[in-house]
Amino acid sequence: MNETDERTGLDPRSVTRTLAGIEEEEPPGKPRRHPLWHDVPDKQWNDWRWQSQNAIRSVRQLRDLLPFTPEELEAIGSLEAEYKLAIPPYYFSLINTDDPNDPIRLQSVTSPLEANNPSGYELDDPLDEDKDMPVPGLTHRYPDRVLLITTHVCTMYCRFCTRKRATMVRGGWDAVSRDDERMIEYIDDHPEIRDVVVSGGDPLTLPPGKLRFFLDSLKRIKHVDVVRIGTRVPVTLPQKLYDAELIDMLASAEKVWIQTHFNHPREITPEAARVCKALLEAGMPVNNHSVLLKGVNDDLQTMRSLMRALLRIKVRPYYIFHCDPVIGAGHFRTSVWKGLEIMEGLRGHMSGLGIPTYVVDSPHGGGKIPMMPNYMVSMSDDAVVLRNYEGMLIRYQAEDKPTTPHQSPTRGVSSLLQGSKTVLMPEDNERMLRRRMSLQMVNDRDHFQAQRGAVNGHADALGGCQDNHRVAEELVGVNGV
Secondary structure, three states: OOHHHHHHOOOOOOOEEEEOOEEEEOOOOOOOOOHHHOOOOHHHHOOHHHHHHOOEOOHHHHOOOOOOOHHHHHHHHHOOOOOOOOEOHHHHOOOOOOOOOOHHHHHHOOOHHHHOOOOOOOEOOOOOOHHHOOEOOEEEOOOOEEEEEOOOOOOOOOOOOOOHHHHOOOOOOOOOOHHHHHHHHHHHOOOOOOEEEEEOOOHHHOOHHHHHHHHHHHHHOOOOOEEEEEOOHHHHOHHHHHOHHHHHHHHHOOOEEEEEOOOOHHHOOHHHHHHHHHHHHOOOOEEEEEEEOOOOOOOHHHHHHHHHHHHHOOOEEEEEEEOOOEOOOHHHOOOHHHHHHHHHHHEOOEOHHHOOEEEEEEHHHOEEEEEOOOOEEEEOOOOEEEEOOOOOEEEEOOOOOOOOOOOOOOOOHHHHHHOOOOEEOOOOOHHHHHHHHHHHHHHHHHHHHHHHHHHHHHHHHOOOOOHHHHHHHHHHHHOOO
16 A cells, blocks of 8 residues: 555555446445554454444544544534444544545534534424334334334444434443333234334344344234344444344344445445345345435435445345435435436436435425436327436327327427327437447448349359459448448
8 A cells, every 4th residue: 555545544456447438436345444453453353342342432532533623623522412423443444534525434423514504494303203103112104114213322323314312312221121012012903014114223233132022023923024124234334244143133033124224335345245145145135225415425426336336236226315304414415406316317327226216204204205307298198208318208108099180280299299200319319329320230231242242143154253252342342341
C-alpha cells in the first residue's frame, strides 16, 4: 500500500472493470482494515465479541480517528446524549477517512446536521408504529402481517434510523419478558396473520435463549407461513454470522427469510458475501432493503452498482425506501423525483431480478406506497399506449375484440389510440440501429452469394478455370462486401 492507502485503510487492489470506457467497482473486492487494528490477530478480528467490545462509542474516540473542526466536535458532542453511537472496527474500516463526505462515514458517524430540523416535519415516530400496537412491541397494520420490536440493541446505530425512540433505551432484560409472551399470544390468537417481521433494534443481537423463544414459538403457530428477520448484521458485523450454531438456529425455524440492509456497494465485502452464502445454503432466502440517502446512494451509478453487487452475491433487491422524516435525519432526505429518476435508470437497463420497488412508508400509519415512473401514457376503450425504458411508445390491445370502427385521421399518440399506427420510435434508437445493421449484414451476405454464384456459373461455362474463384472474390470485394 502507498502512504494514502495505509492511512485510510483502503486496499488499492479492489476489483474493477471497465465498461464503455468507464471504470466501476465490482464488489465484493478485498477485505479492508484500518491501520489502528492492523496488528489485531485474525482470530480476534473475526470474533464478533471482540468487534462489539472494541466498537467506537464516543466522540472522544472519533476525534482521534477522523478529522473534525473544533466547531464540529462541539456540535457532535452536544448530540451524544440524543442518540447512541456504535461502530464496529470492521465497519469503520470501510470508511475513507480522508473524505468527510464518505458514504460509509455519513451512515455511521454523528453529524452536526442531526441537530437541524428546518421543516419542523421530523417526528419521533414518523410511521405511527406505536399507535398501531395492540400489545406492547407488536405493530399490526396490514391485515396479514405484524411487526415485532424484540430488542433496542443494534450492532451499529445508523444515523438515519426510523426507530431512534426505541434504540435510545439503555439496559434491558436478557430473559423472556411478559411483553414478549403477549406478542406471541396475540399472533396465536389471530389466524389472519401469515407473515411476521422480527425486528428491533437488531434481533440477531438477542441472547440465544431469547432469540430461540421467538423462533420456536413462531414455528409452532401453524397459520404463520413466513418469519422475516430484519437485520443489518450481514452489513455491519458479519462476524456474528460466522457462528454455525446461530445459522442452524435460524434455519431450524423453517419459515425464516432474511431481510437485510445494504445501502452502498462498498458494504458488499468478502465477509458479507460469505455470510449471505451461508444463509442461502442453509435454506433461507435473503432480501435487501435500501434507504435512499442524500450523499450516500442518491445517484444512478451508485444504485446500479449496488443492485448488480447484490445479484452477484445472490441477494434479491427488494425495496428502496424513501428516507423517513425521523428526528435527526432530515439532511439525508432527497426529493421523490430523485428516487423516480433512479428507478427510470434501473428498469430496462439491468436485469429485472435487480429492480427493487421504490416505496414511501407513509405517515399516519398508511404503510408502504409504491412509487414508479409513468409507463402508461394514454388509453382508450380499445387500447392503451405504453412507454418502455427507451422512450418507445407502443399501442397495446389488451382484449381480443374488434376495434372501434370509423378511425379519425390524426397523428402522434392519438394515432396509436386510433389504431392507424402501432408504434412511435425515438430517433437514433440503439436497438433499432442494431436491427438495421443485422439486416444489412444479411442483405450483404445474400448479395455476396448471388454474385459469387453468377461468377462461378460463368467460370464453369468457360471450362472451370481455377482462377475464376479468385476473380469472383475480387469482383465482390470491389463492391465493398
